[in-house]
Amino acid sequence: MPDRMNVESFNLDHRTVAAPYVRLADTKVLPAGDVIEKYDVRFTQPNVAHLEMPTVHSLEHLVAEHSRNHTDRVVDFSPMGCQTGFYLTLAGRWEYDDVLDLVEATLRDVLDADEVPAANEVQCGWGANHTLTGAQDAARAFLAQRAHWSTVTA
Structure with a gap:
């Protein structure tokens, strides 16, 4: 295995992190000088727990839509x-x-939502693969740990 890999998260020892957390994973300065920051928003402990795909899919839709508000x-x-x-x-x-x-504000919007945005076959490639309840349960659990989001490692 190489000393450093090109993908930032491949260099992170997933055994040492303590989810849930939010961490700055990468910063890129583009050729014109624009800056892009990528944050790792980790809901579950790697290699211990995971989110079911309908929950992942619904959170993706909900956060993508509501964060832009x-x-x-x-x-x-x-x-x-x-x-x-x-x-x-x-x-x-x-x-x-x-x-x-x-x-936090976006996940509170998720809790208040009454539907998953664009969860239909016109606007989504797998419109039936959603769960508002699952997304809200995951958001609720993540929000309950708000005081610990800045602690990345145990």
């Missing part, structure tokens, strides 16, 4: 293939506490 600087909210969390990609440089506030 709080800022126009969301580039993407994408699920991790391991089903333990998401990457939140933001334009510009952010204060860490502002990112936590954005995540």
